[in-house]
Amino acid sequence: xxxxxxxxxxxxxxxxxxxxxxxxxxxxxxxxxxxxxxxxxxxxxxxxxxxxxxxxxxxxxxxxxxxxxxxxxxxxxxxxxxxxxxxxxxxxxxxxxxxxxxxxxxxxxxxxxxxxxxxxxxxxxxxxxxxxxxxxxxxxxxxxxxxxxxxxxxxxxxxxxxxxxxxxxxxxxxxxxxxxxxxxxxxxxxxxxxxxxxxxxxxxxxxxxxxxxxxxxxxxxxxxxxxxxxxxxxxxxxxxxxxxxxxxxxxxxxxxxxxxxxxxxxxxxxxxxxxxxxxxxxxxxxxxxxxxxxxxxxxxxxxxxxxxxxxxxxxxxxxxxxxxxxxxxxxxxxxxxxxxxxxxxxxxxxxxxxxxxxxxxxxxxx
Amino acid sequence: xxxxxxxxxxxxxxxxxxxxxxxxxxxxxxxxxxxxxxxxxxxxxxxxxxxxxxxxxxxxxxxxxxxxxxxxxxxxxxxxxxxxxxxxxxxxxxxxxxxxxxxxxxxxxxxxxxxxxxxxxxxxxxxxxxxxxxxxxxxxxxxxxxxxxxxxxxxxxxxxxxxxxxxxxxxxxxxxxxxxxxxxxxxxxxxxxxxxxxxxxxxxxxxxxxxxxxxxxxxxxxxxxxxxxxxxxxxxxxxxxxxxxxxxxxxxxxxxxxxxxxxxxxxxxxxxxxxxxxxxxxxxxxxxxxxxxxxxxxxxxxxxxxxxxxxxxxxxxxxxxxxxxxxxxxxxxxxxxxxxxxxxxxxxxxxxxxxxxxxxxxxxxxxxxxxxxxxxxxxxxxxxxxxxxxxxxxxxxxxxxxxxxxxxxxxxxxx
Numbered sequence: 121x122x123x124x125x126x127x128x129x130x131x132x133x134x135x136x137x138x139x140x141x142x143x144x145x146x147x148x149x150x151x152x153x154x155x156x157x158x159x160x161x162x163x164x165x166x167x168x169x170x171x172x173x174x175x176x177x178x179x180x181x182x183x184x185x186x187x188x189x190x191x192x193x194x195x196x197x198x199x200x201x202x203x204x205x206x207x208x209x210x211x212x213x214x215x216x217x218x219x220x221x222x223x224x225x226x227x228x229x230x231x232x233x234x235x236x237x238x239x240x241x242x243x244x245x246x247x248x249x250x251x252x253x254x255x256x257x258x259x260x261x262x263x264x265x266x267x268x269x270x271x272x273x274x275x276x277x278x279x280x281x282x283x284x285x286x287x288x289x290x291x292x293x294x295x296x297x298x299x300x301x302x303x304x305x306x307x308x309x310x311x312x313x314x315x316x317x318x319x320x321x322x323x324x325x326x327x328x329x330x331x332x333x334x335x336x337x338x339x340x341x342x343x344x345x346x347x348x349x350x351x352x353x354x355x356x357x358x359x360x361x362x363x364x365x366x367x368x369x370x371x372x373x374x375x376x377x378x379x380x381x382x383x384x385x386x387x388x389x390x391x392x393x394x395x396x397x398x399x400x401x402x403x404x405x406x407x408x409x410x411x412x413x414x415x416x417x418x419x420x421x422x423x424x425x426x427x428x429x430x431x432x433x434x435x436x437x438x439x440x441x442x443x444x445x446x447x448x449x450x451x452x453x454x455x456x457x458x459x460x461x462x463x464x465x466x467x468x469x470x471x472x473x474x475x476x477x478x479x480x481x482x483x484x485x486x
Numbered sequence: 487x488x489x490x491x492x493x494x495x496x497x498x499x500x501x502x503x504x505x506x507x508x509x510x511x512x513x514x515x516x517x518x519x520x521x522x523x524x525x526x527x528x529x530x531x532x533x534x535x536x537x538x539x540x541x542x543x544x545x546x547x548x549x550x551x552x553x554x555x556x557x558x559x560x561x562x563x564x565x566x567x568x569x570x571x572x573x574x575x576x577x578x579x580x581x582x583x584x585x586x587x588x589x590x591x592x593x594x595x596x597x598x599x600x601x602x603x604x605x606x607x608x609x610x611x612x613x614x615x616x617x618x619x620x621x622x623x624x625x626x627x628x629x630x631x632x633x634x635x636x637x638x639x640x641x642x643x644x645x646x647x648x649x650x651x652x653x654x655x656x657x658x659x660x661x662x663x664x665x666x667x668x669x670x671x672x673x674x675x676x677x678x679x680x681x682x683x684x685x686x687x688x689x690x691x692x693x694x695x696x697x698x699x700x701x702x703x704x705x706x707x708x709x710x711x712x713x714x715x716x717x718x719x720x721x722x723x724x725x726x727x728x729x730x731x732x733x734x735x736x737x738x739x740x741x742x743x744x745x746x747x748x749x750x751x752x753x754x755x756x757x758x759x760x761x762x763x764x765x766x767x768x769x770x771x772x773x774x775x776x777x778x779x780x781x782x783x784x785x786x787x788x789x790x791x792x793x794x795x796x797x798x799x800x801x802x803x804x805x806x807x808x809x810x811x812x813x814x815x816x817x818x819x820x821x822x823x824x825x826x827x828x829x830x831x832x833x834x835x836x837x838x839x840x841x842x843x844x845x846x847x848x849x850x851x852x853x854x855x856x857x858x859x860x861x862x863x864x865x866x867x868x869x870x871x872x873x874x875x876x877x878x879x880x881x882x883x884x885x886x887x888x889x890x891x892x893x894x895x896x897x898x899x900x901x
Binding site: 148152197199201250254255256257259260261263264265266267268271272274275278279397398400401404436437438439440441442444445446448449452453455456457 | 562564604607608612613614615617618619621622623624625626627628629630632633635636637640647771772775776778779782863865866868869872873875876879880881883884
């Protein structure tokens with residue numbers, strides 16, 4: 121099967137999903153008594169302004185990182201549903217560590233990144249250890265760890281990490297000093313976050329590790345056929361632990377583009393929520409491939425930003441979540457459907473090749 | 487393997503036996519009553535606590551029962567949380583519109599089944615990975631609920647984008663003898679008052695939806711273990727290819743089980759609405775997931791699921807009613823750990839015994855560090871149910887047995 125054909129099969133799922141989701145949303149908008157076409161017009165006007173386009177890219181960065189974190193586990197059928205809790209706890213602790221300004225300048229930035237990755241890895245690691253030693257299902261364990269993480273982060277914020285400007289009721293961690301921020305670059309007066317470069321590097325790193333290393337091979341093998349992988353000498357327990365730790369470390373970075381890129385450069389109660397759960401959607405839409413996840417992240421970020429446009433049209437902004445959910449649901453169905461088609465097609469091609477071989481041989485003899 | 491594990495698995499073990507299950511249970515119950523008496527925290531076994539525990543256990547139990555149906559047929563249902571969320575919104579909306587909680591219950595169950603249909607279509611027909619399909623439902627369902635709230639509840643007195651108008655709750659009934667048990671409970675006698683409190687709590691002001699939930703448990707057990715259709719469902723979860731070869735339409739069977747699963751989740755959603763007498767955004771707060779944990783802890787059996795839900799309902803009730811009682815419970819946890827340590831030594835597992843003794847001492851020291859009337863930070867109290875879920879699973883999961891083909895992406899005719 122040619123490369124073009126394979127890409128076609130890969131794109132068909134998300135493509136169908138987007139079309140169906142937009143049709144459904146048109147029906148919902150019409151039911152609310154509003155013209156869907158004028159709504160989409162407003163959405164396009166709203167999201168194509170320079171400031172909003174920069175914002176779409178910025179907000180796609182954490183989503184992409186979340187997609188990476190989720191994808192590492194999903195590659196081997198290990199479901200880290202706890203990315204949400206991992207990144208929020210990591211962001212809280214890393215923000216406090218950075219705010220303490222223990223190190224000068226970019227060394228502080230480095231410290232923030234390391235702390236965040238460590239916290240994420242430890243939190244995910246708990247689920248990994250429970251799975252390996254006590255056979256606790258990682259889905260349930262990571263979900264429970266989410267709720268524990270939310271409460272723990274909340275407690276840390278209100279106790280050891282508490283920082284309050286006099287006269288203000290807003291509680292946050294101590295803001296990270298500006299020497300540690302990652303300078304973005306301006307486009308029409310809007311800053312593109314500096315963490316973009318690190319995100320791209322992490323994406324390339326993910327691709328290389330998964331596709332070009334022994335570890336990546338073992339990871340994919342464990343996901344596709346755990347029994348066969350075990351038989352060929354892959355240590356299943358070690359793989360589970362390693363995948364969990366890497367997934368958690370990547371999850372730890374999710375909050376950093378925001379912390380290092382935008383005000384208030386601190387963790388507070390209004391810190392972005394839900395990126396971890398949306399990361400699952402981004403990973404699945406991107407079929408666990410980095411380039412696919414870039415587009416998945418941009419799509420979800422675009423939808424998030426277009427909430428403002430829906431509000432302008434008098435629609436409840438939560439319509440966006442319905443849209444995101446619909447896209448994800450239809451995409452996974454369409455994906456499975458296309459995958460089966462692809463397998464059939466590949467089998468046909470292989471069968472045709474096998475049939476043509478003997479006749480080739482006989483021709484040579486003759 | 488600990489003695490309770492053996493009791494749960496009902497299995498034969500070649501290792502040295504620890505304490506028999508009934509003795510272990512008795513020792514733990516006496517320790518429980520002793521902690522109540524010594525710390526003078528009457529809420530540990532008060533009528534009020536157990537009444538709240540039953541109410542709070544019902545939504546978890548319904549999610550757990552939903553998980554039981556689905557997983558017994560071989561479909562992992564992570565989407566229960568989302569189906570429950572659909573149940574809360576539709577239950578509250580129709581309970582309010584049609585002015586009867588029974589209509590609310592009907593529509594909550596239907597909404598849960600609609601969520602079940604989404605899962606069945608993806609997981610059963612398309613053979614999508616079950617966790618992936620369930621996750622999609624968990625993203626979609628709360629979004630739909632909050633969109634509908636924004637569209638239909640804004641501008642209505644007492645309601646808004648995050649909550650519905652109040653609905654009338656289900657009628658409650660109190661069985662005869664409750665008053666007498668309440669008096670007995672107030673005496674504070676060791677064991678006697680504790681038992682009176684537990685029984686009294688379970689028969690005082692019981693909501694009709696709780697009774698409905700109990701009936702659903704009995705019916706589920708009967709259908710799954712005493713009827714032909716139940717055998718087919720369980721066969722689909724253990725070995726769908728064998729079931730298929732015997733003429734069972736596995737696809738239809740799985741659909742049925744997942745629809746029932748959604749039904750249960752919807753009922754659980756309505757039970758939540760009944761507690762707050764309205765829909766509140768995100769009020770499921772992981773109860774669908776805790777239900778799954780309760781079912782796993784209950785070893786994929788209805789009785790165990792009910793017991794697990796009771797445990798979580800109780801920890802929830804205690805943290806809501808009395809902060810100081812949660813602190814007192816630390817002492818109980820220390821004793822439990824010590825008893826399990828003793829059990830490990832009896833079975834000749836010295837290392838795990840030592841680890842447990844150290845853990846017990848640490849927990850005991852934490853308990854000592856709390857002075858008279860000291861409060862546990864609210865965030866730590868709020869963590870309790872989730873922490874207990876993790877600890878309980880860590881203690882029991884390795885001895886539990888899931889249906890053999892649970893979570894398998896079954897396709898007809900393959901294998």
